[in-house]
Amino acid sequence: xxxxxxxxxxxxxxxxxxxxxxxxxxxxxxxxxxxxxxxxxxxxxxxxxxxxxxxxxxxxxxxxxxxxxxxxxxxxxxxxxxxxxxxxxxxxxxxxxxxxxxxxxxxxxxxxxxxxxxxxxxxxxxxxxxxxxxxxxxxxxxxxxxxxxxxxxxxxxxxxxxxxxxxxxxxxxxxxxxxxxxxxxxxxxxxxxxxxxxxxxxxxxxxxxxxxxxxxxxxxxxxxxxxxx
Amino acid sequence: xxxxxxxxxxxxxxxxxxxxxxxxxxxxxxxxxxxxxxxxxxxxxxxxxxxxxxxxxxxxxxxxxxxxxxxxxxxxxxxxxxxxxxxxxxxxxxxxxxxxxxxxxxxxxxxxxxxxxxxxxxxxxxxxxxxxxxxxxxxxxxxxxxxxxxxxxxxxxxxxxxxxxxxxxxxxxxxxxxxxxxxxxxxxxxxxxxxxxxxxxxxxxxxxxxxxxxxxxxxxxxxxxxxxxxxx
Numbered sequence: 001x002x003x004x005x006x007x008x009x010x011x012x013x014x015x016x017x018x019x020x021x022x023x024x025x026x027x028x029x030x031x032x033x034x035x036x037x038x039x040x041x042x043x044x045x046x047x048x049x050x051x052x053x054x055x056x057x058x059x060x061x062x063x064x065x066x067x068x069x070x071x072x073x074x075x076x077x078x079x080x081x082x083x084x085x086x087x088x089x090x091x092x093x094x095x096x097x098x099x100x101x102x103x104x105x106x107x108x109x110x111x112x113x114x115x116x117x118x119x120x121x122x123x124x125x126x127x128x129x130x131x132x133x134x135x136x137x138x139x140x141x142x143x144x145x146x147x148x149x150x151x152x153x154x155x156x157x158x159x160x161x162x163x164x165x166x167x168x169x170x171x172x173x174x175x176x177x178x179x180x181x182x183x184x185x186x187x188x189x190x191x192x193x194x195x196x197x198x199x200x201x202x203x204x205x206x207x208x209x210x211x212x213x214x215x216x217x218x219x220x221x222x223x224x225x226x227x228x229x
Numbered sequence: 230x231x232x233x234x235x236x237x238x239x240x241x242x243x244x245x246x247x248x249x250x251x252x253x254x255x256x257x258x259x260x261x262x263x264x265x266x267x268x269x270x271x272x273x274x275x276x277x278x279x280x281x282x283x284x285x286x287x288x289x290x291x292x293x294x295x296x297x298x299x300x301x302x303x304x305x306x307x308x309x310x311x312x313x314x315x316x317x318x319x320x321x322x323x324x325x326x327x328x329x330x331x332x333x334x335x336x337x338x339x340x341x342x343x344x345x346x347x348x349x350x351x352x353x354x355x356x357x358x359x360x361x362x363x364x365x366x367x368x369x370x371x372x373x374x375x376x377x378x379x380x381x382x383x384x385x386x387x388x389x390x391x392x393x394x395x396x397x398x399x400x401x402x403x404x405x406x407x408x409x410x411x412x413x414x415x416x417x418x419x420x421x422x423x424x425x426x427x428x429x430x431x432x433x434x435x436x437x438x439x440x441x442x443x444x445x446x447x448x449x450x451x452x453x454x455x456x457x458x459x460x461x
Contacts, residue, residue, distance in 0.1 A: 008302050009347035059298050060307070063289045072285060074317035076359050080310035084289075087302045129355035133302060 001098070004110075005132015008087075011095060018098035020135055021220060022109040024191070025143030026184055027165045028153035029205045030212065034143065035105055037213040038220060042103060047224075050097040053107035057088035068164070079117045083130055086113065090134065098135075103224075110134045111142075111198065115190040119183070120170065139223045140198060141216055142191060143205040147184040151177065238361050244274075244324035245450055246361065248335035250417065251369035252410055254376035256431045256438065260369065261333050263439045264446065268329060273455045276323045280334035283314040294390050301346035304390065308339060309356055316360060324361075329455050336360050337424055341416035345409065346396065365449050367442060368421060371431030373414055377407055 001016045023038075025031045039049050055061050064081045067073045073081065097104050110131040117127050145153075154161055161176050163169070167183025168176070195202065203215055247264075251257040261277070268275045281290065290307050293299040299307070320330050336357040344350050381403060389395065392402040393409025421428065427445060429438055446452075 006349035006352035008300075009349070010301075058296075059293050059303060060289045063285070067285055074314065077285075077310055077313040077317055080306060080313050081286075084303055084306040084310055087300075087306050088298070091300050091302065092298075123359070126355065126358050129352065129358070132352060132355075 002136050003132065004134050004136055005129060008091060008095075008133050016095065016098040016135075018100065018102045018104060019139075019224060020094065020098065020104045020106065020137040021223075022106045022111075022137045022140045023143065023216075024108055024111050024140060024200070025205060026145065026150050026187065027162060028150045028157065029143040029145045030153075030209065031107055031143055033209060034213060034216055035107055037209075038216055039105060041213075041217045042105075042220070048100075048102045050093060050102045050104045051107065052089050052093050052104060054082070054112065055085055057085040058092070059088040060085045075117075075120055075122065079113075079122060079127070079130070082113050086110065086131075087133055094135065106137070109137065109140070111140070111191065111194055111200075115187050115194065118190055119167070119186045139220060140200045141219065142195065142200040142202050143212070144188070144191075144202050145205040147181050147188070149206055150184055151180060154180075238359065242324045242361075243327035244330060244455075245364040246320070246324060246330045246332065247446065248332045248337070248363040248366045249369065250335060250337045250366060250426065251431065252371060252373070252376045252414055252417070254379035255369040255371040256379075256435070257367070257369040258333055259435060260367070260429070260438055260442055261331055263435075264442055265331055267439075267443055268331075268446075268452075268455075271452065272457050273452060274326075274328045274457055275331060275455075276319065276328045277331045277333070278315050278320055279332070280338060281308065281311055283311040285314055286311040294388065297389060297395075299390065299395075301343065301348050301395075304346065305339065305343040305348050305353070305356070308343075312336070312339070312357075313359070327455060329450070332363070335363060335366065337366070337417070337420060337426075340420060341413045344416055345393070345412040362425075365446070366424060366426050367445075368417065368426035368428050369431040369438075370428050373407075373411055375432055377410060381406070 001013045023031050023035055035051070039051070042049055055064055060081055064085060067078075067081065094104050094106070114127045114131060118124055151161070154165070161180045165183070166176055166180040167186070168179055170183065172182045173179040191200075194200065201219055203212060205212055249257040249261045265275055265277050286307065290311065293303065293307060320332070323330055339357065340350070340353050343353055387402040387406050392406040394402060394405050396405070396409060398408040399405040429441055431438070
C-alpha cells in the first residue's frame with residue numbers, strides 16, 4: 001500500500017491490510033449498479049466491504065451541496081471543497097477500513113475530481129500534488145460508455161441532464177444536449193490520458209449489465225488472489 | 230490551461246497586497262487595523278481580509294472544530310478552502326481593480342501551523358501554489374512569553390484546536406498552547422528570509438510600531454495612485 005505523493009502524516013502503511021478497489025465512470029455508466037453487484041459477489045465469498053463515494057463526508061458534504069445549488073463557488077475554492085470532502089473520507093473511513101482488513105469499494109475516486117478540475121482549467125501539476133494525499137488503489141476499473149449511450153441512460157433515469165455533468169458552467173453551448181456531449185468527450189479525453197498514467201482497467205460499459213458484472217468480478221477476484229499469494 | 234493559472238500568480242497587477250504575520254498576541258491585528266484606518270483617511274482604496282472569515286466555509290469549519298472532526302490534513306484543506314474563497318472572490322478582483330489589499334494572516338500562517346501539525350511542507354507549498362506572493366509582508370516579531378502573556382492573561386477559554394490539543398503536547402490546554410505557539414514561532418523564524426518578511430519589533434510601543442509600518446508602506450508604494458477617483 002502506498003500514497004501517490006506526500007501522503008497523510010502519521011499513517012503506518014504496513015498496517016493497512018485491506019484492499020482498495022475503485023470504480024470510475026460518468027453518470028449513467030452503470031457504476032452504482034455494478035458496485036452493488038460486486039458487493040453482493042464479494043460478500044457472498046465472505047469478504048467484508050465498506051462503500052465510499054464523492055461528496056459524502058460528514059465534514060463538508062452539506063455545505064458543498066448547498067454551495068453547488070447557489071453557484072457561488074469560484075474554481076479553486078470548489079476544487080478544495082471536494083478535496084476536503086475526499087480527505088475526510090480517506091482518513092475517517094477508507095484508512096480505518098483498510099486497517100481492519102476490509103475491502104473498500106470506492107464509487108469514483110480522485111480521477112473524476114482531477115478530470116473535472118482540469119477540464120475547467122486547473123493546473124495539472126497543482127491537482128496532482130493536491131491529491132498526493134490519496135492512497136494508490138489495488139485496482140481501478142474505468143467503466144467506459146459512449147457519450148451517446150450516456151445521454152440515453154441519464155435521460156431515462158432523470159428526464160433531464162444534470163447541470164454539472166453537462167458542463168453547463170463552462171458555457172460550451174446554449175444547447176443542453178450539445179453541452180453534455182461535448183463536456184463528456186472532454187472528460188473522456190482526460191480519462192484516456194490518465195488511463196496510462198494511473199493504470200486503469202478499462203471495461204466496455206456499453207454492454208448488458210450481467211456481462212459487465214462478470215468481467216468486473218473476475219478481474220477483482222484475480223487481483224485479490226494475486227495479493228493473497 | 231496551465232498558462233492561465235500561472236499567469237495570475239506573477240503578472241503585474243494594478244493593486245498591491247500587504248500581508249501581516251505573527252503569533253497570536255504579537256500585536257499584528259492592532260497594527261494592521263491602524264494601517265487600514267490611516268490609508269482610509271487618506272482616501273485610499275483599501276480592502277481588509279482576515280483569516281478564517283469566509284462565510285461559505287464557516288459552517289463546515291465550526292462544525293469540524295466543535296465535533297473534533299478535523300485531522301491535520303482536513304484542517305489544512307478547510308482553511309485553504311476558506312482562503313481560496315476570499316482570494317478568488319475578493320482579493321484578486323480587488324487587486325485587478327487597483328485596491329490596496331490588507332491581509333491579517335496569509336499563506337505563511339498555514340505553512341507554519343499546518344507544518345507543526347505534521348503536514349508535508351512540500352505539499353503545503355504546492356497546495357498554495359495558486360496564490361500570489363504579497364508585495365509586502367510584515368512579520369511582527371514578539372518574544373513568545375510576551376505574546377503568550379497578552380493572550381493568556383485573564384485565563385481565557387482556549388478551544389481544542391486553538392490550543393493545539395490535537396497534538397497531544399500536554400493534557401493542560403495552557404501548557405499545550407504554549408508549546409504549540411513555540412513551535413509555530415520556530416517555523417516563522419525559519420521562513421523569514423525565503424519569504425522576504427519585513428520584521429517589526431512587536432515589543433516597541435504601539436505608536437512607534439505604527440510609525441515604522443506607515444513609513445515603510447509610504448516608501449514601498451506610490452500611495453496617491455490608489456486614491457479614489459470619485460468623491461466618496
